Amino acid sequence: MKILAIDEQTVPLAAPMRNASVAYDTMTASALAVVTDCVMNGERVVGYAFDSIGRYGKGGLLRDRFIPRLLAASPGALLDARGLIDPDAAVAALMENEKDGGHGERPGAVGLIDAALWDLRAKLEARPLWRVLAERAGRRAPGQAHAFDVYGSCGHFRPGRGTAELDGLAREVQAARSAGFSTIKIKLGGSNIDDDLARTRVALAAAEGARVAVDVNGKLDAAIESAWLQAMARLDVAWVEEPASPLDFLRLSKIAAGTPLPLATGENLFSLDDARNLLRYGGLRPDRDLIQIDISLSYGVGEYLHILAEFEAAGWKRAAFVPHAGHLFAAQAVAGLGLGMHESASDVSLPFGGLWDGAAIATGRAAACEAPGVGFELKNSLFQWLKPLVTRDRDSASVASINAG
Amino acid sequence: MKILAIDEQTVPLAAPMRNASVAYDTMTASALAVVTDCVMNGERVVGYAFDSIGRYGKGGLLRDRFIPRLLAASPGALLDARGLIDPDAAVAALMENEKDGGHGERPGAVGLIDAALWDLRAKLEARPLWRVLAERAGRRAPGQAHAFDVYGSCGHFRPGRGTAELDGLAREVQAARSAGFSTIKIKLGGSNIDDDLARTRVALAAAEGARVAVDVNGKLDAAIESAWLQAMARLDVAWVEEPASPLDFLRLSKIAAGTPLPLATGENLFSLDDARNLLRYGGLRPDRDLIQIDISLSYGVGEYLHILAEFEAAGWKRAAFVPHAGHLFAAQAVAGLGLGMHESASDVSLPFGGLWDGAAIATGRAAACEAPGVGFELKNSLFQWLKPLVTRDRDSASVASINAG
Numbered sequence: 154m155k156i157l158a159i160d161e162q163t164v165p166l167a168a169p170m171r172n173a174s175v176a177y178d179t180m181t182a183s184a185l186a187v188v189t190d191c192v193m194n195g196e197r198v199v200g201y202a203f204d205s206i207g208r209y210g211k212g213g214l215l216r217d218r219f220i221p222r223l224l225a226a227s228p229g230a231l232l233d234a235r236g237l238i239d240p241d242a243a244v245a246a247l248m249e250n251e252k253d254g255g256h257g258e259r260p261g262a263v264g265l266i267d268a269a270l271w272d273l274r275a276k277l278e279a280r281p282l283w284r285v286l287a288e289r290a291g292r293r294a295p296g297q298a299h300a301f302d303v304y305g306s307c308g309h310f311r312p313g314r315g316t317a318e319l320d321g322l323a324r325e326v327q328a329a330r331s332a333g334f335s336t337i338k339i340k341l342g343g344s345n346i347d348d349d350l351a352r353t354r355v356a357l358a359a360a361e362g363a364r365v366a367v368d369v370n371g372k373l374d375a376a377i378e379s380a381w382l383q384a385m386a387r388l389d390v391a392w393v394e395e396p397a398s399p400l401d402f403l404r405l406s407k408i409a410a411g412t413p414l415p416l417a418t419g420e421n422l423f424s425l426d427d428a429r430n431l432l433r434y435g436g437l438r439p440d441r442d443l444i445q446i447d448i449s450l451s452y453g454v455g456e457y458l459h460i461l462a463e464f465e466a467a468g469w470k471r472a473a474f475v476p477h478a479g480h481l482f483a484a485q486a487v488a489g490l491g492l493g494m495h496e497s498a499s500d501v502s503l504p505f506g507g508l509w510d511g512a513a514i515a516t517g518r519a520a521a522c523e524a525p526g527v528g529f530e531l532k533n534s535l536f537q538w539l540k541p542l543v544t545r546d547r548d549s550a551s552v553a554s555i556n557a558g
Numbered sequence: 559m560k561i562l563a564i565d566e567q568t569v570p571l572a573a574p575m576r577n578a579s580v581a582y583d584t585m586t587a588s589a590l591a592v593v594t595d596c597v598m599n600g601e602r603v604v605g606y607a608f609d610s611i612g613r614y615g616k617g618g619l620l621r622d623r624f625i626p627r628l629l630a631a632s633p634g635a636l637l638d639a640r641g642l643i644d645p646d647a648a649v650a651a652l653m654e655n656e657k658d659g660g661h662g663e664r665p666g667a668v669g670l671i672d673a674a675l676w677d678l679r680a681k682l683e684a685r686p687l688w689r690v691l692a693e694r695a696g697r698r699a700p701g702q703a704h705a706f707d708v709y710g711s712c713g714h715f716r717p718g719r720g721t722a723e724l725d726g727l728a729r730e731v732q733a734a735r736s737a738g739f740s741t742i743k744i745k746l747g748g749s750n751i752d753d754d755l756a757r758t759r760v761a762l763a764a765a766e767g768a769r770v771a772v773d774v775n776g777k778l779d780a781a782i783e784s785a786w787l788q789a790m791a792r793l794d795v796a797w798v799e800e801p802a803s804p805l806d807f808l809r810l811s812k813i814a815a816g817t818p819l820p821l822a823t824g825e826n827l828f829s830l831d832d833a834r835n836l837l838r839y840g841g842l843r844p845d846r847d848l849i850q851i852d853i854s855l856s857y858g859v860g861e862y863l864h865i866l867a868e869f870e871a872a873g874w875k876r877a878a879f880v881p882h883a884g885h886l887f888a889a890q891a892v893a894g895l896g897l898g899m900h901e902s903a904s905d906v907s908l909p910f911g912g913l914w915d916g917a918a919i920a921t922g923r924a925a926a927c928e929a930p931g932v933g934f935e936l937k938n939s940l941f942q943w944l945k946p947l948v949t950r951d952r953d954s955a956s957v958a959s960i961n962a963g
Contacts, residue, residue, distance in 0.1 A: 163622065174657050174658065175655040175656065175657055176655050178655075179655060180655075181622075207657060208657060208660060209622075209623060210622070212618060212622055213617060213618010213619050213620075213621060213622045213623075214618050214619070214663065215618075216618060217568065217586075217614075217615065217617055217618045218614060218618075250580040250581050250583075250584060250585075251580065252579050252580055252612060252613060252775075252776075252826055253579065253776045253803045253804050253805075253826060254776075254803070254804030254805050254826030254827060254828075255613060255661065255662040255663070255804075255826055255827075255828055256660065256662050256805075257660040257661050257662020257663050257664050257665070257828075258619065258660070258662050258663040258664060259662050259663060260662070370657075371657075371658045371659075398658045398659070398831065399658050399659030399660075399831075400658075400659050400661075400829075400831035400832065400834075400835060401831070401834075402835065403838060421657055421658060421659030421660055422659060422660075423659075423660055423662075424805075426803065426804075426805035426806070427805065429805075429806075430805060430807065430835065430839075433808060433839075434835075434838075434839060
């Protein structure tokens with residue numbers, strides 16, 4: 154097997170919503186296709202990946218550094234003993250001559266390539282990715298249909314909504330409840346207790362018995378922190394997400410020492426180095442807190458397995474791991490690695506919302522997809538961003554010009 | 559004043575050398591020019607910046623995200639009360655809708671723009687940058703000629719050198735000594751005590767009384783750590799640089815607790831968030847250790863002043879701050895902010911080596927440059943990378959097409 158080309162495209166998301174930290178009007182994400190010389194069932198085998206949302210597309214780094222580096226690697230160095238593409242070996246090649254530290258955009262560019270190579274590998278094995286990942290992690294994959302837990306993510310701020318903001322929030326939560334979610338996460342501002350209580354009460358009423366989690370995206374005002382956390386504890390929210398800025402482990406540890414509420418964090422830590430510091434200094438509690446490291450924003454599956462191993466050695470369970478992302482690759486990882494829950498944007502009309510087309514959620518669980526790979530081809534609104542990446546003629550004679558393009 | 563265009567170019571460095579962490583064969587850096595509508599003494603006023611070396615150019619992020627964002631900002635929002643460009647306001651505009659955490663490439667892209675805007679501002683004030691920075695930091699700048707401490711950085715591994723490696727090392731250290739440096743830093747491997755002792759002894763002999771510091775670039779093998787540090791202590795090296803991986807604060811704190819030698823680190827931490835964690839958890843000692851945060855890889859001067867303030871509040875002196883970088887902007891910052899020492903690549907033939915052309919170093923000190931701005935125009939081998947960025951016609955009618963280009 155040989156990689157003929159790696160094509161990427163920056164996708165503008167332009168979503169009219171915001172959380173306590175950023176607006177999404179100008180947000181972008183990267184779509185990636187790894188095109189091979191393999192043909193299966195008459196079709197070119199292509200590995201796809203689509204970015205996590207919130208930290209912008211990785212186009213510049215992919216084009217300037219990582220795609221050229223992977224294409225320059227000896228093809229044999231990227232294969233395992235069976236002759237299949239080996240994403241871990243590819244990540245090692247991508248990280249050659251990269252200094253330690255500084256885990257920002259780089260882990261996302263590398264993780265996106267890792268994700269596409271896992272899609273590719275699972276397709277070459279004609280197996281769903283979750284089964285391949287279970288094997289990679291040394292887990293026994295169920296022989297039969299397999300289900301995994303999901304939660305619904307919604308309730309962003311919609312700047313145009315004005316006085317109808319709370320009605321809109323209620324409709325989003327109701328829709329998530331109707332779709333089958335039994336845990337639903339909403340966004341709060343973190344700067345005004347009354348506003349946040351009003352949003353949470355509206356969500357709890359609309360959730361009709363489903364749990365409601367709240368996310369302040371690192372922007373909980375220190376001046377109201379204590380009263381805010383007590384108020385949220387009285388409402389018995391499922392968890393409080395990012396109560397502290399992502400690298401402020403001292404503040405996080407103080408919050409954890411002072412509230413019975415589960416805390417969730419980690420979506421803005423992108424490496425084993427940073428996850429280890431969260432473990433060492435964050436004061437989180439293995440019996441209740443949730444770790445939300447985003448696999449594909451953090452160098453991919455190999456790095457994530459190292460993170461799991463460090464936490465497990467410190468007494469944590471995989472059930473505490475709930476990766477940020479919301480996309481199909483993360484769902485495969487949750488199913489295959491036996492993680493706690495998958496985050497799913499509950500608006501299935503979004504390209505990055507929901508699961509595979511027609512996938513049903515019942516009492517907070519979804520069935521793992523049995524199609525080969527990640528199953529991007531089974532989500533039409535997302536696949537429309539990926540399919541156009543693969544249009545050019547891909548005979549091997551054209552490799553050089555593609556690589557230079 | 560209005561910014562007409564911001565042009566960047568990725569410069570291949572292709573230096574045939576390596577340290578314990580990376581090779582420089584494929585290393586790149588970014589050159590940046592901020593072109594304004596101002597004309598002084600018949601010349602277009604342009605702010606320049608040139609990257610620090612070691613973490614690759616920032617071209618993709620500059621083109622995809624940060625240059626468009628700055629050009630889209632209202633020109634008035636980038637000026638201070640005197641109508642001069644305000645780099646702090648520009649950094650705030652650049653960081654809009656950027657999430658917390660993940661300080662990797664982004665701080666370098668933002669810091670590069672910050673650096674060019676400081677060059678621009680100092681030129682508009684017709685003052686050398688160090689005087690402008692002293693004012694920004696609330697320091698009294700000397701009225702007369704001002705000198706600052708420097709150390710020479712050399713002694714990389716040269717893969718082609720073979721058995722002549724130690725002779726070459728000796729020649730580099732001798733040349734640095736002859737150039738006037740009284741402290742000279744060399745690279746060690748960190749994996750073999752005998753090899754590292756041999757290199758250090760050769761450097762000490764060649765240094766003829768100058769101090770020798772040693773840098774393992776985060777790659778000191780834990781299995782030999784204790785014996786290696788004892789051996790270096792017996793040789794009385796000036797400091798040991800990056801004995802631990804940059805984010806492994808626990809290991810660093812154990813090393814600091816076990817050696818009398820000064821330690822230096824921080825060049826791979828790129829934010830106040832990460833510097834604060836170094837301060838909280840790294841176990842470093844204000845009476846001897848050195849902090850090497852790279853100003854322009856870490857969001858620029860404003861962020862750096864916050865870092866200084868946090869350390870000073872914890873009992874640190876500015877003399878402990880020795881920024882990584884080796885370039886002219888860093889020299890201006892060392893002189894203007896009253897920092898401990900400037901790192902200077904002792905091979906002045908390198909575009910990023912030495913100081914301004916003809917600048918003399920005597921007993922480890924250099925005179926601050928009195929030309930307006932950073933003084934890039936006074937270092938020919940570097941300015942050849944910057945000057946070609948500004949060639950196109952810059953009447954304001956062409957702004958739209960330049961911005962789109």
